[in-house]
Amino acid sequence: MKLSKKLLLGSITGILTLGAGFPVSQWLKSTPVAATTTSNTNTLKLVHGAYVYNKKGQRLTKYRGSRYNTHLRKGTNIKYAGTIQPIEKDSKQYYLLNDDNYNQSWLPYKKIKGKYYYNIGHGGYINAANVNEINGQPLYVASATVTIHDKNKYDNFPKKGLYVGSGSDRILIKTGQKITVDRTSTIPTGNSTSVAYRIAGTTDTFVITKFVKNKPRQKLAIYTIDTYVGLKQNSNAYSISSILKPKITNKNVILAKNENLPVIRKIYVWVPKDNKAELFYRLNYYSPEESINYENAIQNQLFYVKAADAIYLSGPQLTPANTPEEAQADAKIATASDKQDLQKLIDQEKTITASSNYKNEDYVNTYKAQYDEALKQAKAVNSSTSVSITEVKEAVWYLTTQQEALLNATKTGNGNVKETMAIN
Incomplete structure (x- = not known):
C-alpha cells in the first residue's frame, strides 16, 4: 500500500531554472557605450x-x-x-x-x-x-534588499500587513517595506507551490515573489530542506542486493537524465564486478513530488543511484557514512551476531507503538507512516538469511532515524507540526 506523501517545504520543482528579475523602471540618462567585447573570457x-x-x-x-x-x-x-x-x-x-x-x-x-x-x-x-x-x-x-508591494492582480495585502513564517520566525511585512532576502525556493501554497524568497536571518520564513517589487539582479542560492541531486545521464536505481549480486536481480528502473532527486544519505557500496567500492546516494523515501520512475524505484526498494551519475543541486551537503574499506568488509553475508543491533531496535516496537506520538492523529501520515515503513523493511532484512552486513547497517540507520523522528516530533505555538527530523 502506498503511503501518503509528506509535503516538505522547499521542493525543487521549477526553481532550478529561475532567472533573475531585471528592474527596468529606471534607465541611466547619459549616453551608454556599446559592448567592448563579446567574448566570455575574463x-x-x-x-x-x-x-x-x-x-x-x-x-x-x-x-x-x-x-x-x-x-x-x-x-x-x-x-x-x-x-x-x-x-x-x-x-x-x-x-x-x-x-x-x-x-x-x-x-x-x-x-x-x-x-x-x-x-x-x-x-x-x-x-x-x-x-x-x-x-x-x-x-x-x-543577500539582496527587495521591496514589498501589494499590486498583484489577484491577491492584495491586508491593510495591517501580512504575517509570514511561524513561531519565533513569524514576521509582519507591509507594503512598501524593504526586506533582505538570502535564498530562493518553492513553498506550498494551497494545492500548488509558489516561488519564494527566504527572509534573511530566518530558517524558513518566505515571501512569495509576486509580492516583491524589485527582484534581485543576481541569483540567490537555492534552499531546500532535503538534499537534491540532478542526474547527468539516464541512470539505474539499485538495491544493495542488486549491486552486490547483479546476476540474480531482475528488477530494473531507469531514472531519466536531468531528473532532480531528493536524497538522504551517501554511502560506499562494494561493487564486485569492478572490484572496488563506489559512492551511492540513497533516495529519500518521502518526496514532495515523484516522477513515475522515481515512484517505481521506491516501491521496488531500489533506493540507490550512483553518485558518479549525479551532481549536487541544493540542501545539506552529504558526506559518506562509511569508508571504501568498510564497504568491502560489509559486503559479506550477515550473521546473527551482525544483526544484534537491528533486533534490539525491532524489539522496541511495543514501546514505540504505545507512545503518545505514535497514537497522535496529526502524525498518522508522516512520522507514524515513516516509522511503520522503516520497521517493515527492518523486519524483512532481519528475517533474511542472504542479506549483507551493508543491508543490515542500512536497516539499522533507517529505523533509528524514523524512530527518533517520531518520538521527538513536537508542535509549534500555532498548532502546526514542527519538523524535527534530522536525517541528513
Whole structure:
C-alpha cells in the first residue's frame, strides 16, 4: 500500500531554472557605450547600465580617454582585472559556483563606502550590483534588499500587513517595506507551490515573489530542506542486493537524465564486478513530488543511484557514512551476531507503538507512516538469511532515524507540526 506523501517545504520543482528579475523602471540618462567585447573570457556581463568609478568610489568624468566611456550599457561584456580564486563557502557577498555546484569561487572586489566594486582596469571600477555574469557563469549574491508591494492582480495585502513564517520566525511585512532576502525556493501554497524568497536571518520564513517589487539582479542560492541531486545521464536505481549480486536481480528502473532527486544519505557500496567500492546516494523515501520512475524505484526498494551519475543541486551537503574499506568488509553475508543491533531496535516496537506520538492523529501520515515503513523493511532484512552486513547497517540507520523522528516530533505555538527530523 502506498503511503501518503509528506509535503516538505522547499521542493525543487521549477526553481532550478529561475532567472533573475531585471528592474527596468529606471534607465541611466547619459549616453551608454556599446559592448567592448563579446567574448566570455575574463569578462563581466552587465545586467544594468553602470557608471565607471575610481578606487575611491567617485564617478569618473573620463575613462580610457573619453567621457563617453564612463557609462556602460546593459548587456555589455567588459574585461575585468584580477583572477578568479577559490573561497570558503558562503564567505563573500558576490560569488560563483564551481562545477560541483557546491564549492565557491570569487572575483576579488573592492568594498568602497559600503558598496562592492569590480576592477575593470585603467583605473576604472564598476558596481558589482550591476553584474550578473562572470566569464559566462551566473553571479550569485549572498543577500539582496527587495521591496514589498501589494499590486498583484489577484491577491492584495491586508491593510495591517501580512504575517509570514511561524513561531519565533513569524514576521509582519507591509507594503512598501524593504526586506533582505538570502535564498530562493518553492513553498506550498494551497494545492500548488509558489516561488519564494527566504527572509534573511530566518530558517524558513518566505515571501512569495509576486509580492516583491524589485527582484534581485543576481541569483540567490537555492534552499531546500532535503538534499537534491540532478542526474547527468539516464541512470539505474539499485538495491544493495542488486549491486552486490547483479546476476540474480531482475528488477530494473531507469531514472531519466536531468531528473532532480531528493536524497538522504551517501554511502560506499562494494561493487564486485569492478572490484572496488563506489559512492551511492540513497533516495529519500518521502518526496514532495515523484516522477513515475522515481515512484517505481521506491516501491521496488531500489533506493540507490550512483553518485558518479549525479551532481549536487541544493540542501545539506552529504558526506559518506562509511569508508571504501568498510564497504568491502560489509559486503559479506550477515550473521546473527551482525544483526544484534537491528533486533534490539525491532524489539522496541511495543514501546514505540504505545507512545503518545505514535497514537497522535496529526502524525498518522508522516512520522507514524515513516516509522511503520522503516520497521517493515527492518523486519524483512532481519528475517533474511542472504542479506549483507551493508543491508543490515542500512536497516539499522533507517529505523533509528524514523524512530527518533517520531518520538521527538513536537508542535509549534500555532498548532502546526514542527519538523524535527534530522536525517541528513
